[in-house]
Amino acid sequence: VIAHLLEENYDGDLVQAVQRCVHQLHGSYALLTCAEGDGRLIAVRSSSPLVIGVGDKEAFAASDLTPLLEYTERVIYLEDGDIAALSPETIEIFNDAGPVERNIELIDWTLEDVKKGGFKHYMQKEIFEQPQAFSTTIRALRPEDIPESLLHPEFVTIVACGTSFHAGMILKYLLETFCSIPSRVELGSEFKYYTPPVQGVVIGITQSGETADTLAALKAARACNCTTIAVTNVLGSSVTRIADHTLYLRAGPEISVAATKSFIAQLAVILQIVNTIRQGTCLDLLLHGNRAIEEVLLMDLTSSVLLCRNAQHIFFVGRGPFYPVALEGALKMKEISYIHAEGYAAGELKHGPFALLSGETPVIALCMPGETYQVMLSNIKEMKARGAPVVGIGLRGDTEIPDIVDVFIPVPETHLFVQILTTTVVLQLLAYLTADALGCDIDKPRNLAKSVTVE
Numbered sequence: 001v002i003a004h005l006l007e008e009n010y011d012g013d014l015v016q017a018v019q020r021c022v023h024q025l026h027g028s029y030a031l032l033t034c035a036e037g038d039g040r041l042i043a044v045r046s047s048s049p050l051v052i053g054v055g056d057k058e059a060f061a062a063s064d065l066t067p068l069l070e071y072t073e074r075v076i077y078l079e080d081g082d083i084a085a086l087s088p089e090t091i092e093i094f095n096d097a098g099p100v101e102r103n104i105e106l107i108d109w110t111l112e113d114v115k116k117g118g119f120k121h122y123m124q125k126e127i128f129e130q131p132q133a134f135s136t137t138i139r140a141l142r143p144e145d146i147p148e149s150l151l152h153p154e155f156v157t158i159v160a161c162g163t164s165f166h167a168g169m170i171l172k173y174l175l176e177t178f179c180s181i182p183s184r185v186e187l188g189s190e191f192k193y194y195t196p197p198v199q200g201v202v203i204g205i206t207q208s209g210e211t212a213d214t215l216a217a218l219k220a221a222r223a224c225n226c227t228t229i230a231v232t233n234v235l236g237s238s239v240t241r242i243a244d245h246t247l248y249l250r251a252g253p254e255i256s257v258a259a260t261k262s263f264i265a266q267l268a269v270i271l272q273i274v275n276t277i278r279q280g281t282c283l284d285l286l287l288h289g290n291r292a293i294e295e296v297l298l299m300d301l302t303s304s305v306l307l308c309r310n311a312q313h314i315f316f317v318g319r320g321p322f323y324p325v326a327l328e329g330a331l332k333m334k335e336i337s338y339i340h341a342e343g344y345a346a347g348e349l350k351h352g353p354f355a356l357l358s359g360e361t362p363v364i365a366l367c368m369p370g371e372t373y374q375v376m377l378s379n380i381k382e383m384k385a386r387g388a389p390v391v392g393i394g395l396r397g398d399t400e401i402p403d404i405v406d407v408f409i410p411v412p413e414t415h416l417f418v419q420i421l422t423t424t425v426v427l428q429l430l431a432y433l434t435a436d437a438l439g440c441d442i443d444k445p446r447n448l449a450k451s452v453t454v455e
């Protein structure tokens, strides 16, 4: 359809033809066009990512920064409605009002960042980059970078999708529990369509900065005069142009479709927000979170992988902040190993899913110290009574969990905030190793895309 519209609108001037054509289009798109006899490439976007690479007597267009790294570190982010005419010598940008200037920005990612560097998969590399990603993100985000509006908000709404939604659930838990700030977290895809009453601060969490549902939710929040804050990994991505403030993750490029190091970097931002609201009570502890992650990366998970690799269904359960960690573990497992995995708040299993428990249905139970510890032990015993093999994750030195589970995975003894990181990394590794044992196409799981730019 677009090709025909272009043809109908073309009278020798390709830029004008594209301009007329896009006025007839609805929805989101990023287009590149060229015409015989015209040495230029014409690029235009609306709500879909498109970035221009500025080379030495060459120009590039891509939907993402990573393919450009091989050629240039200088980029131009197009605004919605911008039309760029690219030739080796010039880059001209127009909008409906005429020629416009757009800044050239420097990418701080390198070509090395997007190579596998000796790892078997990008996902494995990215899991092992997490100590660095966590440390860099937490150190780069200074307390003074947290917007004032987030220090004493009356109410916080968080919007996100997928893995980023799980980070949002953890933020909600920590804001309410440690800062007494009422909060809620909404799926971007739902928020836009049922338009809940919204006020105060709205935080959009999105690794790519291009997830259509999260962008739409933030736009809806802006329309209600809320203060909007983006948490993203990609400099200049669409979300940064919608939100009033942006907090950057310093995770570096994430190539694998399964989000790992960006999630840990999101947790770094979240923990720094909470720490700042609490006036820095645990900064030292957070600065050393990377060491606990490093310890987890050395673990041997062979027995747990053996339990999981032959399963058709796996349950992941936890309570409090470990409930979203369980959801994230299940998401990782299902998306890369294709084993059906469900995350549940541990108390909910007996409200239905118990019917599915059997000797062939492993349960991965996060059983961390705190007020839910005893009730988690009871839950594990109930699961064992239904015949389910249980992998228990708890603190190193725990003497009760090993007695009641089939496999015990001990994580370093640390503060709750760091336990959220370490337990997450255990589940990422478990998913990765299980999928690898099954020979799955880990970095490009079937039917999935890294950025979901359509609703």
Ligand code: M6R
Binding pocket: 161, 162, 163, 164, 165, 205, 206, 207, 208, 209, 210, 211, 214, 257, 258, 259, 260, 331, 332, 335, 450, 451, 452
């Ligand atoms: O780029 P975003 O963080 O907005 O992406 C949201 C989800 O599509 C994403 O987190 C997805 O769930 C992960 N790739 C799963 O590993």
